[in-house]
Amino acid sequence: MSTKNTKCTSVQVGKRSVRLDKPAYILQSASVVGTKESEGPLGDLFDLVGENDKFGEDSWEMAEATLQKDALTLAIGKAKLTPRDIRYVFAGDLLGQAMASSFGLESFEIPLFGLYGACSTCGESLSLAAMTVAAGYGNYVAAVTSSHFASAEKQFRFPLEYANQRPMCATWTVTGSGAYILGSKTKENESPLGRITGVTTGVIVDYGIKDSMNMGAAMAPAACETIETHFKDFGINPKEYDKIITGDLGTVGSEILTTMLKERGYEISRQHEDCGVKIFDDETQNTGAGGSGCGCSASVLSAYYLPKIASGELKKILFVPTGALLSPVSFNEGQSVPGIAHAVVIEHVEV
Amino acid sequence: MSTKNTKCTSVQVGKRSVRLDKPAYILQSASVVGTKESEGPLGDLFDLVGENDKFGEDSWEMAEATLQKDALTLAIGKAKLTPRDIRYVFAGDLLGQAMASSFGLESFEIPLFGLYGACSTCGESLSLAAMTVAAGYGNYVAAVTSSHFASAEKQFRFPLEYANQRPMCATWTVTGSGAYILGSKTKENESPLGRITGVTTGVIVDYGIKDSMNMGAAMAPAACETIETHFKDFGINPKEYDKIITGDLGTVGSEILTTMLKERGYEISRQHEDCGVKIFDDETQNTGAGGSGCGCSASVLSAYYLPKIASGELKKILFVPTGALLSPVSFNEGQSVPGIAHAVVIEHVEV
Numbered sequence: 001m002s003t004k005n006t007k008c009t010s011v012q013v014g015k016r017s018v019r020l021d022k023p024a025y026i027l028q029s030a031s032v033v034g035t036k037e038s039e040g041p042l043g044d045l046f047d048l049v050g051e052n053d054k055f056g057e058d059s060w061e062m063a064e065a066t067l068q069k070d071a072l073t074l075a076i077g078k079a080k081l082t083p084r085d086i087r088y089v090f091a092g093d094l095l096g097q098a099m100a101s102s103f104g105l106e107s108f109e110i111p112l113f114g115l116y117g118a119c120s121t122c123g124e125s126l127s128l129a130a131m132t133v134a135a136g137y138g139n140y141v142a143a144v145t146s147s148h149f150a151s152a153e154k155q156f157r158f159p160l161e162y163a164n165q166r167p168m169c170a171t172w173t174v175t176g177s178g179a180y181i182l183g184s185k186t187k188e189n190e191s192p193l194g195r196i197t198g199v200t201t202g203v204i205v206d207y208g209i210k211d212s213m214n215m216g217a218a219m220a221p222a223a224c225e226t227i228e229t230h231f232k233d234f235g236i237n238p239k240e241y242d243k244i245i246t247g248d249l250g251t252v253g254s255e256i257l258t259t260m261l262k263e264r265g266y267e268i269s270r271q272h273e274d275c276g277v278k279i280f281d282d283e284t285q286n287t288g289a290g291g292s293g294c295g296c297s298a299s300v301l302s303a304y305y306l307p308k309i310a311s312g313e314l315k316k317i318l319f320v321p322t323g324a325l326l327s328p329v330s331f332n333e334g335q336s337v338p339g340i341a342h343a344v345v346i347e348h349v350e351v
Numbered sequence: 352m353s354t355k356n357t358k359c360t361s362v363q364v365g366k367r368s369v370r371l372d373k374p375a376y377i378l379q380s381a382s383v384v385g386t387k388e389s390e391g392p393l394g395d396l397f398d399l400v401g402e403n404d405k406f407g408e409d410s411w412e413m414a415e416a417t418l419q420k421d422a423l424t425l426a427i428g429k430a431k432l433t434p435r436d437i438r439y440v441f442a443g444d445l446l447g448q449a450m451a452s453s454f455g456l457e458s459f460e461i462p463l464f465g466l467y468g469a470c471s472t473c474g475e476s477l478s479l480a481a482m483t484v485a486a487g488y489g490n491y492v493a494a495v496t497s498s499h500f501a502s503a504e505k506q507f508r509f510p511l512e513y514a515n516q517r518p519m520c521a522t523w524t525v526t527g528s529g530a531y532i533l534g535s536k537t538k539e540n541e542s543p544l545g546r547i548t549g550v551t552t553g554v555i556v557d558y559g560i561k562d563s564m565n566m567g568a569a570m571a572p573a574a575c576e577t578i579e580t581h582f583k584d585f586g587i588n589p590k591e592y593d594k595i596i597t598g599d600l601g602t603v604g605s606e607i608l609t610t611m612l613k614e615r616g617y618e619i620s621r622q623h624e625d626c627g628v629k630i631f632d633d634e635t636q637n638t639g640a641g642g643s644g645c646g647c648s649a650s651v652l653s654a655y656y657l658p659k660i661a662s663g664e665l666k667k668i669l670f671v672p673t674g675a676l677l678s679p680v681s682f683n684e685g686q687s688v689p690g691i692a693h694a695v696v697i698e699h700v701e702v
Contacts (some may be wrong), residue, residue, distance in 0.1 A: 012438070016462045018488050059684050077604035088552060096447030096506075096569075098467040102555060111367045111552035113475060114676075116449040116465040124464060126699070127481070135486035155447075155680075201439060201462035204453060235373035245378050325465075329506075333410050338457055340465075340622055 010288040014233025016226075025192035025349065027140075027183045030074035030303040032067050034149065034175030037291075037299065040280045046176075046305040047074055053150060053175050064148035064177075067160035067295070068093070068104030068231045071179035072144050079140075079181040083108040086181070087138030090125040092116050093146050093294055094173075095155055096327070102147050110142065117325030119219075119248050120202065121145040122178060122298040123342030126319075129182045130196035130344065139184050145208060146177035147293025156212070156328055164235050169278055170213040171250045171292035172285075178298025184231060191351045194309040198345035202231040204325065206338035212331050216253020216289055219322035222339030223249060224260040227320060230343050238268045242314045246341075247297030247321030248276035250289030275300035275321075297321040306346075365584025365651060366505045368551040375481035376543035376700065378491075378534045381425035382651040383418050385500065385526030388642075388650065396423055396654040397527075402528050404501060412450050415499035415528075418646070419444070419455030422530035423495050430491070430532040434459040437532070438489025443467050444497050444645055446506055447526075449679070451497050461493065467565040469674030470570075470599050471553065471647040472496040475498030475531060477670070480533045481695065483549035490535050497528035498644025507563070507679055521564045522601045522627055522643035523636075529649025542702045545660040549696035551581040555676065557689035563682050567640055569602020570673035573690030575611040578671060581694050582617060589619045593665045596656060597674030597692075598648030599627035601640030626651035626672075648672040657697075664701045 011019040031046045038049040048070055050142050055066040068091065076083060089108070092115035093100040105112060117124035125143035132141050150160055152173035158164045205222040223246050232238060238244060249257055254274045261268050275297045276290035301319060308314040322341040331337070352484060360371040382397045388399040399421055406417040419442065427434060440459070444451040444492035446643055452465060468475035475496035483492050501511055503524040511517045537543050556573040574597050582588060605625045612619050626648045627641035642651075652670060659665040674694040682688070 012488065012490075014440075046635075061680055061684065062686075086365075092467060094448070094463075095678065096680065097445070097469065097676065099676075099678045099681050101467075102676035102689055103681065103686065106555040106557055109554045111554055113479060113552065114443075114467040114693065116452075116467045118444060118448065128464060131483070131486065131488060135482065135488070137363065137482060137486070144479075201464065203460045203462055204457040206457055324446065325450075325453035327446065328452045329412055329447065330450050330454065333412065335454065337451055340463060 016229050017198060017233035019133040019198050020130055020196060022134040025135040025183050025186055025291055026074050026194045027181045027192050028079035028332050029178060029193060029306055030071045030073045030078060031181045031299040031302040032177045032334060033299050036285065037176055039172055039281060040285060042279055060092050060148055060151035062103060064100035064129060064151050065104035065162045067177035068075060068100055068144050068146045070350060072179035075179040075181050081140060083110055085140050086110045086133060086142050087140060088113060089144060090115055090128045090266040091140040091144040092121040094118060094152055103155050117340060119292060119294050119343045120321045120323030120340050121294045123321035123344055126180060126196060126344045127206055127223045127342050128198040128199060130199060133184050135184045141182045142225050144177060144179040145294040145298045147173050148175045149173045152293060152330040165214050166288055170288045171215055172250060172287035172292050173293040174279060174291045174296040176295030190305060192349050194346045195349050197347050198343050200226055200228045200233060200343040202340040202342045204338045208336045210336050212326060213345050215292055215324045216250040217256060218324045218337035219339040220227050220249055220253040220256035223257050223320055223322045226341040226343050227261060228264055228266065230335035238266055238271050241271050241316055241318045243273055243317040244271040245317055245319050246274045248292035249274050249322060250290045251274045256339035278304060309346055309348050315345050319344050319346055367580050368549060368584035370484040370549050371481055371547060373397055373485040374535055374556055375484040375547045376534050376537055377545045378532045378543050378680045379426050379430035380529060380531045380544060380657055381422045381429060382650040382653040383422045383528045384650050387636065388525055388527055388630060389638060393630055393655050397650060411499055411502035411505060412446060413454060415451035415497050415502050416455035418497045419451055419495050422528035423493060426530035426532050428488040432491060434461055436493060437461045438462060438492050439483060440493040440495060440497040441466055441479045443472040445469060445503055449461045452453035468691060469673030469676055470643060470645050471523050471672045471691050471693045474646045474672035476554060477531060477547060477695045478550040481550060484533045484535050491591040492533045493508040493530060495530040496649045498524050498646035500524045503644060510670040518564050521639045522566055522599060522641050523631060523638035524644040525630060525642045525647040527646030528648035545658045545699050546700050547695050549578055550700050551584060551695045553577045555689045555691050557687055559612055559687045561687050563677060566643055566675045567601040567673045568607060569688035570690040571600055571604040571607035573609050573692040574671055574673045577692040577694050578612060589617055589622050592622050592667055592669045594624055594668040595619050596670050597624040597625045597666055599643040600625050600673060601627045603640045630653060659696055660699050663699045668697050670695050670697055675702050
């Protein structure tokens with residue numbers, strides 16, 4: 001029986017935040033995406049691109065499971081670890097009963113905490129993984145999430161064969177996965193990609209939006225709520241950050257967010273960017289208001305933002321994926337679409 | 352901006368366990384169930400029973416959301432707290448996209464970490480809540496989960512109106528919710544119900560079972576794996592515990608579990624009990640192999656076992672809810688049913 005004692009300090013800050021004084025480094029990450037994503041503005045930056053969106057499987061759901069499996073395999077390899085080194089994995093996806101995560105992660109035999117946060121799952125999983133590492137519960141902890149355009153359409157709207165039409169405010173679910181390896185210390189001569197130093201956890205926010213084709217409007221209030229709480233909890237303002245990055249509000253949701261925060265005294269236009277707006281080029285790719293899904297924020301953080309944090313081009317960012325907590329049943333039964341947003345603070349590490 | 356510094360010690364034990372040296376008390380809990388459960392052997396013990404299984408709502412899913420809302424409201428009240436005192440809630444259910452949790456918990460405005468662990472969710476949520484409290488991230492943290500017979504049948508099998516027939520090995524999804532308030536310290540002159548002192552986290556275990564009507568067989572291997580790992584991690588044997596309690600293996604799964612563990616050198620027949628076997632009387636209630644669902648373990652732990660721990664009749668138990676990680680889609684696409692089991696150690700507190 002092996003034991004390892006670790007002292008740690010955690011600080012509860014304000015209403016809903018923690019400051020992590022013990023390190024929770026992002027040691028490595030990996031991104032795996034589909035063909036449409038590879039053809040977008042960030043196409044060259046992703047680690048792995050599928051030849052087609054089936055990823056060698058017979059169904060969309062198993063293709064999405066393979067996305068997670070490949071992303072985690074890559075991330076573990078990049079960190080020069082093996083699955084046995086990973087103490088916990090926090091993982092989730094959009095599908096009912098977390099199907100992609102369960103089937104994708106089965107073979108690793110890593111202790112699993114399954115999550116559901118809709119498209120906020122990357123923020124939720126990074127929050128919990130960082131808190132777990134900083135508390136000393138695990139030296140290496142993974143966070144993984146994914147989405148797949150076809151499995152999401154089948155789950156939430158209609159199978160692709162129905163050729164369903166989409167309004168311009170609709171977003172396009174990203175086929176992608178991002179996996180992160182967090183650790184309490186870095187390996188000798190190796191710099192971490194960054195460090196998670198703070199977490200602000202979301203509450204459910206429901207402004208009564210009932211349009212399942214306008215996820216940006218459904219989620220923007222939750223992003224506003226979490227970001228405003230974050231600023232108040234830490235006694236800071238937007239200038240604290242080089243970037244404030246939402247997961248998949250898209251163009252519509254982004255405008256609502258910046259307007260709402262301005263009304264509350266916070267001007268974030270200079271810092272704000274959105275992964276859903278970054279990942280596709282609507283003019284050439286016809287993706288409406290932008291990308292969405294757990295895999296959107298997860299793949300873009302890994303492929304686009306973390307390298308900038310690692311290099312020091314960005315010193316400190318607030319990463320705020322948002323989720324729309326609807327289900328096909330809730331929508332069909334006339335319920336509104338509640339939202340939630342989880343924020344993590346990621347900082348450059350000077351070596 | 353308020354801050355609160357807390358030192359904590361956590362100990363990683365063996366492959367997949369932690370020992371919580373800082374207190375994570377179960378301060379209070381509450382159980383809410385439906386009519387069938389109230390007519391069973393434990394009927395008088397539950398806190399609240401619905402007049403019918405609609406709980407005043409128009410749909411089964413919103414009825415289940417109300418179960419969670421009522422259970423958490425009761426538990427918070429019993430703990431003499433308000434929702435504002437609760438730093439985090441860890442919650443999940445069986446429905447796609449955690450519908451019952453999202454809609455049930457919305458009004459509390461408590462920072463939410465949504466989970467998916469199928470019927471293991473009570474173990475998963477208690478694990479994370481205890482680790483969170485012991486790490487100093489929150490003074491009061493809640494864990495909630497639920498299931499509902501009708502919403503589960505509609506989600507996983509068929510709407511009730513189809514009058515689907517069930518084999519004897521099938522289990523009956525419990526209409527119920529259990530909510531727990533964990534805290535880092537007790538109030539003056541008040542004894543906690545118990546204390547969580549250890550956690551062993553599950554890995555996904557898949558023995559290739561494809562029968563969605565035999566959840567016991569699908570989940571027993573996961574229970575075996577987690578329990579065996581727990582014993583090895585802590586260097587103990589079954590005699591350490593007054594009871595080893597599984598969530599909802601039912602009669603079939605329980606027999607498989609005790610056989611599997613015996614083959615591995617662990618005789619647990621004297622200690623083992625199963626919440627699914629406890630909650631219904633099959634002879635009079637026609638519930639097949641027993642109760643199942645997240646609400647099974649959650650309501651039975653609260654109503655039946657925690658009072659025995661609080662009184663000292665039981666000094667130390669191992670509580671091991673299991674989950675079957677199938678979805679309607681995975682089952683229909685011919686996938687097997689993977690399982691997972693999360694174990695928590697709950698001890699009596701001498702005052």
